[in-house]
Amino acid sequence: MTARPTIALTMGDGAGIGPEVCLAAALHPELQAAARLVVIGDARRMRQAAELLGRQEEIAAVSKVDDHEPGRVNVLDLDLLPEDLAWGRLSAVAGDAAFHYVRVACELAVAGTVQAIATAPLNKEALHLGGHLYPGHTELLASLTGTEEVSMLLSTPKVKVIHVTTHLGLxxxxxxxxxxxxxxxxxxxxxxxxxxxxxxxRIGVCAINPHAGEHGLFGYNEEAIKIAPAVELLRAEGMDIVGPLPADTAFFLAGRGDYDLIVAMYHDQGHGPVKVLGIEAGTNITVGLPVIRTSVDHGTAFDIAGRGIADGRSMIEAVRQAIEMSGPA
Incomplete structure (x- = not known):
């Protein structure tokens, strides 16, 4: 019998919807059958999430991954959040805790104790208030694993996008x-x-400017200087890659199936179409890390946190992809 992989689910910001979506994934029968799921977070907060969702399943605090038992939600309990943490409010304590959930998950993944990490959303402002000055999950994971350069890849059933830049001003x-x-x-x-x-x-590469610069009419010839040389080099090596393409055209073509992957130049160029075409089942994959990491494709949703209405489909899909990418333990 093939051993099931062990997947770490980080709880994200405890004031947001992270506990709710983690619970949805941890209780999903198909995922439970395919892997050993361990939430890295706070057991008390997970119990609070279960209560507001009306779930009666056991939430068990464990001190190590090997204490996992089937038929319950296993939480590697860091016990960092106060019992009265408010839902939906910015919190330095929750930001600091979210950092440590990811830190512990990275340590476990690097050691081979877990085969992949699936992350619930953290709040960047709370992370900063907690003393951890990273632009987001991607940069945090790169720092924790000593990786110089990584890429964010967003995946939906209709389109997949990798970003040249992410959390920077335009x-x-x-x-x-x-x-x-x-x-x-x-x-x-x-x-x-x-x-x-x-x-x-089949890869399509976005331009920076409208109409791919219209041969220098828009912008300062960025397409010819910054993008075209890379595309020409990769095509010469035999890669099926086209560009620079006007971004609106590139995503239209990808949506109808002409491309397997779009290379976006900046954050919103890639995120906007992805969120229109499939945020509910969308996932975020960090490419280039020494560990497997997938994530939801949404934020902490403070406006609905603690109301029991969070949509867990993106977290379920993130865990599903983490399982598929990790293979047997």
Missing amino acids: LDAIARIEPGLVERTARRGYSAMRASGIAHP
């Missing part, structure tokens, strides 16, 4: 883009598509 993002970074990002995306079972990925 002017800073454009300044950061250069042929080497575009090339390395496209290579990471190509490898991720191959690993997912696509033997010959």
Whole structure:
């Protein structure tokens, strides 16, 4: 019998919907059958989430991953949150706790104790208030694993997008883009598509400017200087890659199936279409880490936290993809 992988689910910001969506994934019968699921977080907060959702299943605090038992929600309990933590409110304590959930999960993954990490959302402002000055999960994971450069890949049933830049202001993002970074990002995306079972990925690369600059009419010739050299190099190596394409055209073509992957130049260029085309089942995969990490494709949703109405489908899909990517233990 093939051993099931062990997947760490980080609880995210305890004031947001992280506990609720973690509970939805941890109790999902198909996921329970496919893997050993361990939530890295606070058992008391998970019990509070279960109570507001009307779930009666046992929430068990464990001190190590090997204490996992089937038929219950196993929580590696860091016990960092106060009992009276308010739902839906910014909290330095919750931001600090969210950092430590990820830190512990990374340590377990690097040691091989868990085979993958699936992260619930954290709040960047709360993270900063808690003393951890990272732009987001992606940069935090890179720092914790000593990885110099990683990429964010968003996956939905209709389109997959990898980002050349992520958490930067638009002017800073454009300044950061250069042929080497575009090339390395496209290579990471190509490898991720191959690993997912696509033997010959078809890749479309977005331009920066409207109409791909219209031959210098818009912008300052960024497409020719920053993007085209990377595409030409990869095409010469045999990669099926096209660009730079106007972003609106690229996503239309990807939506109808012409491309397996789109390379977006900056955060909102990639995130906007993905959220229109499938945020409910969308996931975020960090490509380039020495560990497997998937995540929900949404935020902490403070406006609905603690009301028992959070949609757990993205977290379920993130765990499903983590299981598929990790394989047997």
